[in-house]
Amino acid sequence: MVIRTFYYIVGLLFTLTVQASPQIEHWATDNGGRVFFVSAPDLPMLDVKVVFNAGSAQDKTLPGMALLTNAMLSEGAAGKSSDEIAAAFEDVGANFGNSAKRDMAILSLRTLTEEDALNTSLQMMTAVLSEPDFPQAAFERLQKQVLLMLQAENQSPSAIASRAFYSSIYGKHPYGAMPVGNNEVVSNLNVKSLKKFYHQYYVAKNATVVLVGAIDKVQAEIIGEQLLSALPAGEKASPINPVMELAAGKEVVIQHPSQQTHILMGQPGISRDDPDYFALYVGNHILGGSGLVSRLSNEIREKRGLSYSTYSYFRPMLQLGPYQFGLQTRNDQAQEALEVMRTTLNLFTSTGPSDAELTAAKQNITGGFALRVDSNSKIANYLAMIGFYGLPLDYLETFKGKVSMVTLEGIKDAYSRRVHSGKMVTVMVGGKAN
Amino acid sequence: MQMLKKLILACSLLLASPALVFADVSEYLLKNGLKLIVKPDHRATVAVTQVWYKVGSSYEYNGITGISHQLEHMMFKGTENLAPNEFSRIIASNGGRENAFTGRDYTAYFQTMEADRLEVSFRLEAERMRKLIIDETELIKEREVVAEERRMRTEDNPIAMTREAFNATAFVNSPYHHPIVGWMSDINNYEAEDLREWYQKWYAPNNATIVVAGDVEAEAVYKLAEKYFGKLTREVTAVVKPQIEVPQLGMRKVIVQTPAKLPYLMMGWKVPVVKTADVAWEPYALEMLAGILDGGASARFSRELVRGEEIATSIGAGYGLFSRLDDLFIVAGTPTKAHTVSELEQAVMQQIEELKSELVSEQELKRIQVQVVANKTYERDSVFYQAMQIGMLETIGLDWRLSEEYVKNIDAVTAQQVQAVARKYFIDKTLTVAELLPQPIGDKPRPKSSFGVRHGY
Numbered sequence: 001m002v003i004r005t006f007y008y009i010v011g012l013l014f015t016l017t018v019q020a021s022p023q024i025e026h027w028a029t030d031n032g033g034r035v036f037f038v039s040a041p042d043l044p045m046l047d048v049k050v051v052f053n054a055g056s057a058q059d060k061t062l063p064g065m066a067l068l069t070n071a072m073l074s075e076g077a078a079g080k081s082s083d084e085i086a087a088a089f090e091d092v093g094a095n096f097g098n099s100a101k102r103d104m105a106i107l108s109l110r111t112l113t114e115e116d117a118l119n120t121s122l123q124m125m126t127a128v129l130s131e132p133d134f135p136q137a138a139f140e141r142l143q144k145q146v147l148l149m150l151q152a153e154n155q156s157p158s159a160i161a162s163r164a165f166y167s168s169i170y171g172k173h174p175y176g177a178m179p180v181g182n183n184e185v186v187s188n189l190n191v192k193s194l195k196k197f198y199h200q201y202y203v204a205k206n207a208t209v210v211l212v213g214a215i216d217k218v219q220a221e222i223i224g225e226q227l228l229s230a231l232p233a234g235e236k237a238s239p240i241n242p243v244m245e246l247a248a249g250k251e252v253v254i255q256h257p258s259q260q261t262h263i264l265m266g267q268p269g270i271s272r273d274d275p276d277y278f279a280l281y282v283g284n285h286i287l288g289g290s291g292l293v294s295r296l297s298n299e300i301r302e303k304r305g306l307s308y309s310t311y312s313y314f315r316p317m318l319q320l321g322p323y324q325f326g327l328q329t330r331n332d333q334a335q336e337a338l339e340v341m342r343t344t345l346n347l348f349t350s351t352g353p354s355d356a357e358l359t360a361a362k363q364n365i366t367g368g369f370a371l372r373v374d375s376n377s378k379i380a381n382y383l384a385m386i387g388f389y390g391l392p393l394d395y396l397e398t399f400k401g402k403v404s405m406v407t408l409e410g411i412k413d414a415y416s417r418r419v420h421s422g423k424m425v426t427v428m429v430g431g432k433a434n
Numbered sequence: 435m436q437m438l439k440k441l442i443l444a445c446s447l448l449l450a451s452p453a454l455v456f457a458d459v460s461e462y463l464l465k466n467g468l469k470l471i472v473k474p475d476h477r478a479t480v481a482v483t484q485v486w487y488k489v490g491s492s493y494e495y496n497g498i499t500g501i502s503h504q505l506e507h508m509m510f511k512g513t514e515n516l517a518p519n520e521f522s523r524i525i526a527s528n529g530g531r532e533n534a535f536t537g538r539d540y541t542a543y544f545q546t547m548e549a550d551r552l553e554v555s556f557r558l559e560a561e562r563m564r565k566l567i568i569d570e571t572e573l574i575k576e577r578e579v580v581a582e583e584r585r586m587r588t589e590d591n592p593i594a595m596t597r598e599a600f601n602a603t604a605f606v607n608s609p610y611h612h613p614i615v616g617w618m619s620d621i622n623n624y625e626a627e628d629l630r631e632w633y634q635k636w637y638a639p640n641n642a643t644i645v646v647a648g649d650v651e652a653e654a655v656y657k658l659a660e661k662y663f664g665k666l667t668r669e670v671t672a673v674v675k676p677q678i679e680v681p682q683l684g685m686r687k688v689i690v691q692t693p694a695k696l697p698y699l700m701m702g703w704k705v706p707v708v709k710t711a712d713v714a715w716e717p718y719a720l721e722m723l724a725g726i727l728d729g730g731a732s733a734r735f736s737r738e739l740v741r742g743e744e745i746a747t748s749i750g751a752g753y754g755l756f757s758r759l760d761d762l763f764i765v766a767g768t769p770t771k772a773h774t775v776s777e778l779e780q781a782v783m784q785q786i787e788e789l790k791s792e793l794v795s796e797q798e799l800k801r802i803q804v805q806v807v808a809n810k811t812y813e814r815d816s817v818f819y820q821a822m823q824i825g826m827l828e829t830i831g832l833d834w835r836l837s838e839e840y841v842k843n844i845d846a847v848t849a850q851q852v853q854a855v856a857r858k859y860f861i862d863k864t865l866t867v868a869e870l871l872p873q874p875i876g877d878k879p880r881p882k883s884s885f886g887v888r889h890g891y
Contacts, residue, residue, distance in 0.1 A: 040477075043814055043815060045811050082731075082741060083741065087732040089730075089731075090731070090801055090805060091732075091800075091804065092804065092808075093807060093808025095812070111808075117808070141744055144744075145747050148696060148747050148768070151695045152768075155592055155693065256875065257875060258589075258590040259590055260585045291522075292510070292519065292522045293523050293526045301579055302519055302575075305574075305575035305577075305578035305582075308582040308583035308586055328582065329582060363528070364526045364529055365529075367547075367551075368529030368548070370480050370529075370548050371548075374478035374480040375477075375815045377815055
């Protein structure tokens with residue numbers, strides 16, 4: 001029985017011809033920046049991302065510099081203070097953010113497309129991007145904040161494990177350092193070195209602009225030009241050195257007064273343009289990438305109740321990103337859980353998945369494809385990835401087809417060539433069993 | 435051809451004025467008391483189903499704390515017609531993503547899938563609404579999983595330990611006293627019969643709300659709901675005890691000493707919420723006040739405490755308008771290295787005093803109002819979030835349309851009202867303060883408490 005039905009319809013909402021995947025438009029700005037645009041007219045808002053190849057992989061011997069440089073951009077620009085910059089965005093309801101990871105340094109904006117909001121926020125973003133002032137006082141404050149963050153890491157077993165994991169699988173390669181840096185380097189950074197880093201890497205040829213929202217192509221072209229025209233063309237960042245594969249397995253044990261032991265295990269994995277990407281992605285989906293229904297979860301959580309979360313994933317990057325396995329368990333169960341994790345991996349690499357598992361995985365990935373692109377923010381993230389890593393523009397359109405083509409033999413073959421369970425790093429951070 | 439023309443016309447209209455596209459929401463009540471709310475959103479071919487039950491940690495009492503959350507875990511462990519974990523496998527093979535969450539006032543289950551798979555969700559959710567099996571062996575394993583979850587989120591996280599002690603100090607007899615996940619000793623001692631009883635008490639169509647948002651038509655969803663949920667029988671569900679918090683008669687302080695690197699401060703004042711407020715505008719004035727202090731990088735906390743005085747390395751204000759029982763207005767943060775927790779506490783008190791003595795500026799009010807309006811648009815980028823707002827409001831016993839009125843209510847708040855709630859509620863008598871006092875992780879010397887400087891202890 002219907003008791004109440006409410007209809008708040010002003011304009012009739014037609015189901016638009018739904019594209020299987022978003023239509024991406026792409027062009028270059030006059031000074032060599034690349035723009036990626038998807039028109040999304042339904043909501044009166046715009047997502048903007050400007051991504052530079054200026055992550056911590058580029059700060060080489062000075063880990064932390066890329067992150068601090070990125071953070072400093074909104075601390076003073078074009079003569080405006082950080083207070084004024086923050087107020088300029090927030091007075092028109094815009095959200096501005098910046099972040100730096102290993103590969104990417106990102107500035108992002110979400111704004112209404114109403115004229116005043118759009119103009120004000122884009123103007124401010126352009127200033128932040130192209131005319132940062134690097135005020136000394138703000139630098140010192142951020143430096144102190146980062147030093148405290150570094151201290152806080154030491155009260156988190158998962159943060160301690162993560163740092164040890166990256167350092168163990170990458171050694172002296174720039175991926176081995178954490179983007180936040182370390183105490184020694186961050187204490188000795190100065191504004192001068194940050195400015196130098198900024199001038200080298202925050203240039204048009206090193207930039208990818210992403211626009212998703214209720215603007216048309218002409219507007220998108222104008223915005224792309226506006227954002228980058230104040231930057232010099234500059235040069236693309238030079239490629240990061242290749243990652244060396246691990247020569248031997250290694251165990252790192254770190255004492256921490258926690259009730260659980262955090263276990264991370266893994267090795268260098270795959271790059272974004274890796275020819276084995278799909279075989280390894282689908283294979284890992286079965287092994288540890290599909291949440292509660294993965295083999296790892298079944299063995300460790302469902303059958304034995306050893307851990308709340310257990311997983312494995314590839315994080316594809318410019319060079320080989322990590323292949324990481326993880327779980328956390330009560331200290332006295334750590335050895336048992338580690339054994340189960342290793343046995344599960346070994347069984348998978350030696351015999352591969354079953355037919356039924358492969359079918360289920362494909363059904364999950366292809367049947368759920370629409371979920372990957374069901375919001376502007378998800379589409380913007382895909383555009384950033386496609387643009388930054390130079391993936392083909394039809395990456396999303398061909399995704400399902402490529403997943404469907406993965407075979408049992410293909411997975412086994414890729415795992416045998418690329419995944420070496422005997423040469424993995426294992427990090428254990430926790431307390432003594434009592 | 436005719437159809438195509440129409441479609442093109444509609445497209446260009448949308449392009450011209452997208453703000454005119456309003457969501458239509460339909461609400462149904464099935465004969466067995468189940469409520470269904472449908473919010474079509476055709477931007478993607480996806481739909482989310484959320485099943486909300488009126489039960490959560492605030493329905494619990496000592497000895498079985500966390501049982502709502504444990505039951506949430508057990509809902510994946512088998513029914514009369516589904517083997518343990520089969521629910522998840524079926525959803526996965528249909529391309530779905532699923533999970534569940536337990537709060538103080540609700541337990542909710544969700545699946546996101548291509549909209550044409552909605553029936554799969556309904557069939558499975560109807561099954562576990564009435565036909566759950568609590569198997570002893572499965573429970574014992576899953577108890578361990580929940581214990582591990584608690585260790586990960588709470589025991590090994592000094593800030594979470596502080597938050598737990600803070601809530602348990604601020605609330606004496608209100609069930610907001612205990613953590614959602616439950617105390618460890620309670621988790622370790624749930625019996626199968628406890629879980630069965632809890633399920634029997636609260637899991638019934640007349641204690642549930644289903645929200646579907648996405649690429650669906652309301653009438654078709656209603657028909658599906660009739661087909662799968664319509665046949666479930668109404669139950670006499672339990673009545674939750676009021677457990678009204680006793681009046682607080684003075685400031686409370688608690689220190690948490692645990693291995694950590696950085697100190698942490700939490701302060702909380704007892705405040706009303708929309709559900710409990712005698713004066714309807716007060717919760718909105720408190721929400722505005724939270725925005726004045728912490729609504730972004732231009733708000734007072736960031737501007738004055740993080741950047742200006744550099745007393746806080748991070749600081750936030752938290753207030754939730756929508757809960758079943760009276761709640762806290764919380765301020766929490768970490769001092770910079772040059773300052774103590776006590777100095778940070780004084781700086782926060784100074785901010786509160788300013789709100790009491792001086793009216794906030796029109797510009798600050800305006801900024802928060804603009805942000806609230808903008809966020810309303812941004813939220814529509816996520817069907818999940820839209821469904822969640824509806825489900826949460828319904829489940830705590832409010833009308834989901836309150837979320838539509840939220841902007842209007844915030845717009846109506848005046849500077850005088852912000853000052854009035856600051857004066858009325860930010861009083862020492864109902865204040866609770868917690869300090870995390872880090873203990874050495876290695877062999878470093880033990881720091882002393884910074885309490886006692888201002889208030890004595």
